[in-house]
Amino acid sequence: MDSILDIGRHSQVVRVADRSLMVEVGSGTLLAADSQDPLQKKKKIVILGTGWGGISFLKTLDCKLFDVQIVSPRNYFVFTPLLPSVTVGTVEARSVTEPIRRIIRKKDAEFHEAECIKIDPENKQVICKDVSELDFERKPEFALDYDYLVIAVGATSNTFGTKGVDEYCHFLKDVEDAEKIREQVVDIFETASLPHLSPEVRRNLLSFVVVGGGPTGVEFSAELHDLVHEDLLCLYPHLKDNVTITLVQSGDHILNTFDKRISQFAEKKFQRDGVHVKIGCRVLEVTNKHIRFKSKDTGQLVDVPYGMIVWSTGIRTRPVITDFMKQIRQENRRVLATDEWLRVKNCEGVYALGDCASVEQRKIVEDIADLFKLADKDNDGYLSAAEFVSTMEGVRVRYPQIDLYMNHNHMKGVIGLLDEAMNAGDQGTTKLDLEHFSAAISKVDSLMKCMPATAQVAAQQGTYLARSFNHFAQGKPAEGPLHIREQGHHRFHPFCYKHLGSFAPLGGETAAAELPGDWVSIGRSTMWLWYSVYASEQVSWRTRALVMFDWTKRFIFGRDSSRM
Ligand code: FAD
Structure with missing residues (x-):
């Protein structure tokens, strides 16, 4: 290093021997700066994942300042809040996805459709595996070097080791899951209409069970109820008295992370609609014929025969992250721990956001x-x-974020x-x-x-981190109020989550919303608010138009029940 140039109270530009400019960040980390220096080699950023976290990071990052590579086994972004609507055909699968290559069209970034199978922090490398099923001779694995790694691989469904769940239940995490559910619902109605079935088999087949009374489980139950009562029973009137929907929840209430008024309203509405809500029940096992659960209060064991089960009880770390956590001495944690600046603990140059990480x-x-x-x-x-x-x-x-947390x-x-x-x-x-x-x-x-594992958190973290990278690389001090610790090294404002509210669609054109400032809104007008927020939140004008077209089509013609 031959000279140090102070660029303000909070950052230093450091000129190193190879004439490139670097900005000192945090505890001695150096980031590439000054894009005007022609001799400077761009720093390599590898982004793992094309979900909420990865895409919001990518969209905000100034890709001209870095050498950016994105790795994900799926070459599209999914608007997950609309997945329950995809399961019943309220919106089409392709309306809620945006190809990554469209997103990076005008960006200086490379995409690799592959899965990261190992993170090697010692050598600053990620090992990836091509996920294509094309049968031709090639080495399936390749390595990518990084200076900075941004991990946003999300999480998988948590079965809590319950016997039979992996074999017999559907999950609702991705577009393929939603499409499989849609196909099976119609399959069940067609099969139940065959003449040779006994009434008991018909009833069992038309028994739908949803496990998990969180927002996803509740929204799916509501969508399923609407599909059955608004569309399918008009087409299959002979099955009217055979359909049951059961929602199993281990906690004392459904939607228990929402305001009490919302969870009470949801329980009453489901009761009126005929959705059987079993609260305080823990699932013990699933067999090919029934699901068995135990009531926490009475200790009673209940076996419910089913035609379809959707399992939606929370999330679990992916194997690649579990392996990485072992390498960096974080094996005792539930998810990757980062500090408030989203830096992975015990690991230089690695950042994590979204469902795979938790901010300490x-x-x-x-x-x-x-x-x-x-x-x-x-x-x-x-x-x-x-x-x-x-x-x-x-x-x-x-800490202005304290106030924002307080609304949560x-x-x-x-x-x-x-x-x-x-x-x-x-x-x-x-x-x-x-x-x-x-x-x-x-x-x-x-x-x-316990920052919630939501798209809102992941998207805000992605934007925050990309802005920080842009500032570092441009050699500017961070914007906004700075957090200066007397003995610490952090010169930049920590990540601050801003809770913008949450929705819970409850079926029959009714929704509930918890809005900032402790506001609760329930009813039909809230459903219209839901439509407008989710239309405006779409990642592109293309998906926005497609989603609005699907909603209109559904209002006029109902949902399509053909099985493709
Ligand atoms: P994800 O969005 O899951 O993205 C993970 C990415 O990593 C994917 O692209 C995946 O392909 C990729 N990946 C996986 N493994 C690897 C690997 N080994 N290597 C490289 N890439 C990999 N949140 C809300 O705020 N509001 C809602 O209404 C809402 N509704 C939801 C409804 C459903 C049905 C679901 C499933 C979730 C919902 N969520 C909602 C939660 C929200 O979707 C997640 O919190 C959010 O997706 C987390 O973002 P992420 O970037 O961490 O992970």
Whole structure:
């Protein structure tokens, strides 16, 4: 290194011996800078995954500044929130997908349709395997070098090791899953219409079971109910009394991450519609004939015969990530841990976002705890209510994302914990006992780790990371308020999730929404809001037009029940 040039309070441009400019970022990491230097070699970025995280990163990244390569086994992006609609033909599969090659058409980036099978952080390489089924002589594996690796491979469905799930259940993670479900529903109705079936076999065949009362399971049940009652029963009126839909949920309520009013409304609506909701029931096994579950309250075992089961109970890390976590001493964690700047812990130059990663807010939480301790001027272990409030204000100024989290369900819990700590101290004088506060803050820590695995989080993380890369590469200091730690090295604002609200379509042109600021909206007008938000969120004008066309077609002609 021959010289150091200060470009502002927060970053340094460093001229190294080969005359390229680098920007010092974080704890001594160097990123390529100054695209005007003709001798400078571009830094290689490899992006794994073309889902919400990978695509939002790619769309925001200035690809001229880097040598960008994208690896994914599927050469398209899927708008996952509309997958339940694909299962029943409300929208077509190709309307919710956008080819990657269209997205990178005007970008300086290369795409490889392959699966990453190994990450080698020592040699800064990823080993990929071609996924084509074409039968010709070739070596299926190849390696790609990287300077920076962005991991956005998402996650797979979690079966919790339940016997028979992999063999007999459908999952709902990708377009192929949705198409398989659509085909089987129609197959079941045609088969159940054959004349030689006994009434019992017919009833069993028309028994649909959905496992998982989260947003996906609930939305799928609602879509299935609409398909059956709005379209199929008009075409198969003889099957009217044979169809059942059962929704099995292990928790005490369906949609339990939503506001209580929404989950209560959903349960009542399903009851009116005739969808059997079994709450507090854990599935023990699935055989080729029935699904067995146990009621947590009564301990009773129930066997339900089925024609189709859709399993939607959460997510699990992919094998390539589990292997990588072992290499970087993170094997005890559920998902890849990153810091607030999305850097994978114990691994230089690797970033992770979306469902495969979890942001640890430990530093922020420790810092908040320190602020509260500092506020205890007389050092008696107690804060007065006024001191508590003024410290909380300080925390909010320093960490604006706290306020945003507070709108989210998890953070409602945080407020509750802080309230508890206040009361635990001295109820008469509403003083805060710091010991209880420390216990509360450690619970806050684990709550803050639970950023939801949603498209919203993945997309915001992708945009944040790409903007940071663009700034580093252009040699600009980061935009916006900067987070400066006295002893730490982070000069850039950490990732800050902004919760924009969540929807739960409940069938019959009714939806519920939880909007920022604790607003809850339920009804037909919310469904129209859902239509407009999801139309505007499409990744291209092409998919936007296709989705709107499919909705219109469905309104006029109903859903198509042909089996292709
Ligand atoms: P994904 O979008 O899953 O993308 C992962 C990418 O990695 C894919 O392109 C995949 O092909 C690729 N990949 C996989 N393995 C490898 C490998 N070995 N090498 C390279 N690439 C690989 N969220 C919301 O916010 N709102 C909703 O309404 C909503 N509805 C949903 C409905 C359904 C049915 C589902 C399944 C999910 C829904 N979600 C919703 C959640 C949301 O889709 C996920 O949180 C989001 O997709 C996560 O983004 P990601 O980039 O981490 O992963």
